[in-house]
Amino acid sequence: MPSVLTTIRRQAKALHRNLRGAQMAAHALASTDHPLLAHIIPMRRCNLACTYCNEFDDFSNPVPIDEMYRRIDKLGALGTAVVTISGGEPLMHPELDDLIRRIRSNGMIAGLITNGYLLVAERIQRLNHAGLEWLQISIDNVNPDEVSKKSLKVLEKKLQLLAGHADFHVNINSVVGSGISHPQDALVIGKRAVELGFTSTIGIIHDGSGQLQPLDEEARRVYHQMQALEKKSFTRIHQFQDNIAEGQPNDWRCRAGGRYLYICEDGLVHYCSQQRGYPGVPLATYTRDDLRREYLTEKGCAPNCTVSCVHQVSIFDSWRDPQQSAPATPASGPTGELVQIR
Numbered sequence: 001m002p003s004v005l006t007t008i009r010r011q012a013k014a015l016h017r018n019l020r021g022a023q024m025a026a027h028a029l030a031s032t033d034h035p036l037l038a039h040i041i042p043m044r045r046c047n048l049a050c051t052y053c054n055e056f057d058d059f060s061n062p063v064p065i066d067e068m069y070r071r072i073d074k075l076g077a078l079g080t081a082v083v084t085i086s087g088g089e090p091l092m093h094p095e096l097d098d099l100i101r102r103i104r105s106n107g108m109i110a111g112l113i114t115n116g117y118l119l120v121a122e123r124i125q126r127l128n129h130a131g132l133e134w135l136q137i138s139i140d141n142v143n144p145d146e147v148s149k150k151s152l153k154v155l156e157k158k159l160q161l162l163a164g165h166a167d168f169h170v171n172i173n174s175v176v177g178s179g180i181s182h183p184q185d186a187l188v189i190g191k192r193a194v195e196l197g198f199t200s201t202i203g204i205i206h207d208g209s210g211q212l213q214p215l216d217e218e219a220r221r222v223y224h225q226m227q228a229l230e231k232k233s234f235t236r237i238h239q240f241q242d243n244i245a246e247g248q249p250n251d252w253r254c255r256a257g258g259r260y261l262y263i264c265e266d267g268l269v270h271y272c273s274q275q276r277g278y279p280g281v282p283l284a285t286y287t288r289d290d291l292r293r294e295y296l297t298e299k300g301c302a303p304n305c306t307v308s309c310v311h312q313v314s315i316f317d318s319w320r321d322p323q324q325s326a327p328a329t330p331a332s333g334p335t336g337e338l339v340q341i342r
Contacts, residue, residue, distance in 0.1 A: 041264050048115055055087070090113070091114050091118040097129070111135070135162070175202065202222075203241075269283050298324060
């Protein structure tokens with residue numbers, strides 16, 4: 001369990017983070033010309049190989065630190081509110097702490113999504129000192145299986161270390177849906193997260209193209225029970241995932257490319273991790289005109305989308321600025337194994 005000093009420090013940082021979040025929310029409502037959230041990939045390589053995941057490889061080198069600095073500075077210049085470092089497995093990047101510091105020096109909130117395998121007490125302390133503000137681990141099952149090794153059994157000691165040492169906010173995301181053999185595991189994971197003082201959320205695993213697959217009866221039951229464990233927030237509106245759970249499309253305005261940016265390891269801007277290839281514009285040349293265009297562009301994949309972070313960001317503008325259909329132009333430069341979905 002955390003020491004008294006750690007608890008006080010954690011509470012003070014949470015208060016500061018919440019105040020900054022409130023200021024950013026007010027700015028988001030006042031202006032639509034800046035991104036609210038960007039996911040940035042410093043490394044596509046991962047130390048795991050979950051069978052449902054299409055966002056990793058086992059060979060890529062880390063993006064050089066100077067190039068990552070340029071990308072982070074560009075996000076700051078565009079007025080981005082929050083930058084989440086993802087992957088692959090971002091803890092494999094040898095200069096991750098410097099990336100976090102660079103995000104903070106640009107006045108942006110710094111987050112991290114990791115599988116947790118590489119966390120030790122000393123590594124958590126380094127993340128504290130770098131200024132990390134929140135971290136998320138997705139745990140897929142209680143015991144590892146052929147689909148995923150991200151299990152509570154394997155990660156329990158890592159969670160205990162986070163509970164004892166992390167100054168930053170920790171969220172544990174459990175999942176139901178395609179490929180998950182024991183959906184009831186999500187309840188065990190969620191309850192353990194709350195016991196350790198973390199927040200808990202549940203996600204619905206999409207198919208290989210980021211589109212919805214309706215849940216079976218048992219998975220829907222677990223999903224609704226898990227909702228009771230979730231901490232309420234402005235952006236966590238259940239109707240979006242409720243429809244996904246029932247296999248029903250959502251009628252919403254996806255603001256990807258405007259309010260949400262996904263920056264791949266090649267430095268290209270994409271709608272999201274499941275729509276890599278559109279708009280496919282280098283971040284280095286991305287302008288406010290690009291932000292405005294994509295903000296107002298209707299996305300054909302939106303009705304059956306399961307990428308909840310994009311939906312949460314888009315909630316800020318759900319009541320204004322109708323969108324128009326426009327053809328997306330795939331990237332002309334190198335895109336590796338990017339997924340292009342029409």
